[in-house]
Amino acid sequence: MELNPREELNKKAMNSFQWFIIGICILLNIIDGFDVMVMAFTASSVSAEWELTGSQLGALLSAGLFGMAFGSLFLAPWADKIGRRPLILICLLISGFSMIAASMVQSAFQLGFMRFITGLGIGGILASSNVIASEYASDKWRSLSVSLQSTGYAIGATVGGLIAIYLISTFGWRTVFLAGGISTLVMVAVTYFALPESLDYLLARQPKNALEKVNALASRLGINPISSMPEVMVYQQQSKSSFSKLFSPAMGLQTIFLWLSFFLVMFGFYFVMSWTPKILTSTGMTTTQGVTAGVLISAGGIFGAALIGLISSKIRIFYVQAAFMGITALLIVAFVSSTTSLNIALFLALLLGIMVNGCVAGLYAMSPSIYGADVRATGVGYAIGFGRVGAIISPLVAGVFLDSGISPTTLYSYYAIAFILAIVVVLSLSKSNAKHKQSYPFKSSSSTV
Template sequence: MSIDLRERIDSSPMSRFQWGAVAICVLLNVLDGFDVLVMAFTAQSVSQEWGLSGSEVGLLLSAGLFGMAGGSLLLAPWADTIGRRRMILLCLAIASAGMTLSALSPNALALGLLRALTGVGIGGILASSNVIASEYASSRWRGLAVSLNSTGYAIGATSGGIIAVVLQNSFGWRSVFLFGGVCTAAIIPVVFLRLPESLDFLLTRRPANALARINKFAARIGQPQLSELPDPTEDGTSPTESAGKLRQLFSPELLRPTLLIWFAFFMIMFGFYFVTSWTPKLLVAAGLSANQGITGGVLLNLGGIFGATLLGALSARFALRSVLSAYMVIAGVLLVVFVPATSSIVVGFTLGALIGVFVNGCVAGLYAITPSVYGPSVRATGVGWGIGVGRIGAIVSPIVAGKLLDLDWTPTQLYILVAGAFILGAIAVSRLQSESKKTTPAPVEPSPAGMLSGEPA
């Protein structure tokens, strides 16, 4: 029964309810974009109020990323036990509290701890929202559905930055955090009322009223209802033994794919946060004006809005892994030629926007491809740890870049180094494709989006 329902969802057109669930997941990812930039846009005002040194400001900028890594690594795996929807609601409450209380911070230490707390909530949200978007999309549109989540990040980073500047100029830096906390709290009733629980979680874990909840969802998307729950062990594992267990990621079938996913996440997040964090400063170091450097950074974020969407659209026609590998290689090539091309402002800004397209698309593709590697009983664990390892790369990136700048590396040399990270990520994704062919049952071919088609629930 469950396989029939899973296959019907994979092969049927997307309903308005399914797209609505995807839209809520996109909205949740907007929080990530806003949260990452909120500290960057308020850092100068915070530093002036408390007389902070550069290293102290740097710790505040990193605190949120540390929290996100912790949320992805430690909190997100519990979604395989308590449910993705419940985990999202819990993490929204944590993030809302952390953001709101940040507006009341009496000193830098308190603000840093609250930034880390907010990051824990955001990290837990991202893993579960990407899993839900993947599971409720049809096979054809699954790559687009998950890629749109990363579009939410770019939207949050762009619009959130504009909002932060307006609020800060009018009401001070504390109003920016208060705005974020209120908006995060406002999403909680939307998720409670409109976001369904993960279908594969219901089928695998069989919580109370699972059959009724599955049939309610089936009715809302126009699919026949189930007469009984399926065999809980039909995916080849016992949910009570494997759900949420990190050791499952290191089983003989998943060890190499897990390590490849982790390596790809680390490399791409290392490169992504280098590009988004250092581009304005390095463009100035390369000879552009301060305003031109800021413009280059804005173009990167604007390009990111289109990059994730384009990747998702391409994955509806071509294998997602092939599209993602191509994105990584193109991003690497563009980074190599970027700084020399800034001798022409028009060419440099055009390349900056294109880099935003492909660099953001790489992150979107990793978010989209990771759920396909893991069965439903460990999917949130796998996605959460992949994102968490990626966040470690994000934390390391600015530290490495700063050290190399102190050693007199030029902007061109730094971009070439980061280009190498994207190429290495492409190699890992290519190897992941080979591994997936080994671990996928012979009768099942990867869907165009590289996702769950034919996978037992």
């Protein structure tokens, strides 16, 4: 009896081809990190040029996040229909050309519209690359693989911040968008020639020549070829719609908890990432110092995403995630209270970056394991999309609070509460997931990664 390729891949050691695919996913996330954070790093310059209020700037910061929500909700599910790889290519083209167009705008409205279009592409890329990283990993190293993929966001945001500091001071803020657009289009070629289609997608959807493609991948993955496609995957393909599966009796509660986890963490995360440079500037720091703090928060994410992945290879990811969120809440309060001392503020910015980015990486590591291959991109995409709702609201709420005269210390404290609430939700998700695996042991082992 032939062993299902997915089951064989789950149990074998990771080979160089699998790590190569993870590397491509990291590169995709690097581009996304740059494209997402470019508005935060150019916020002061854009605001000064067009004399924007806090609410207007908040709307600009939210425009890209609004697009990401739409991309996650309406583009990402197509990865379960046409494939992970084709959708990534389409979304890269959308993001690349809209970033270049953003460098040519003449008003805040035009910039906001281009940020929305860029967000559409990013939303599709994030969900699909996250799923591919999970699907090519073994059971033992899945959390680490997805977390490493998440480091790309922090790397892109960090490098983007350093590039932004130079480009803004030398050529102006528009060149930052231009550089991001060109880099994104370069990734179209890299993805086209280097990234294979997901093995899980081929098994679940069985497109034309699926058997030949699966066996070609099998030889590169170091697993045995198969003589026919597994029947269990055919059954999944013919079952009910992807979205309705997310709220089936077996999955509904987990889906709700996952959505709430993304909402709360993204609500806090995007406030920290989007507003920190501008708020620090308003407290007396220079623009360069404010951006530097933002860069350090992003740089901390490189270590935070890898750290949560390493710990999760030994300890259940849900418990590690809860611990990271608790520490993040404490650091948010400590960070805003330290702005009178530049050195302490920058040090705490680095620590905060490690923890807050680790929280996001933990969400990405948890989410693919909850769903089967036939609905995985849909499930992850909707979870990310719901999280974007929190990300969209976050900068807008902060802008309104700041315009009303609330102090930065009080504002940061409010956002710390979001991470405390998220702890309760994640632990509830952990309990629900464990109960699901006990109730559906066969389904959990055969249909989830």
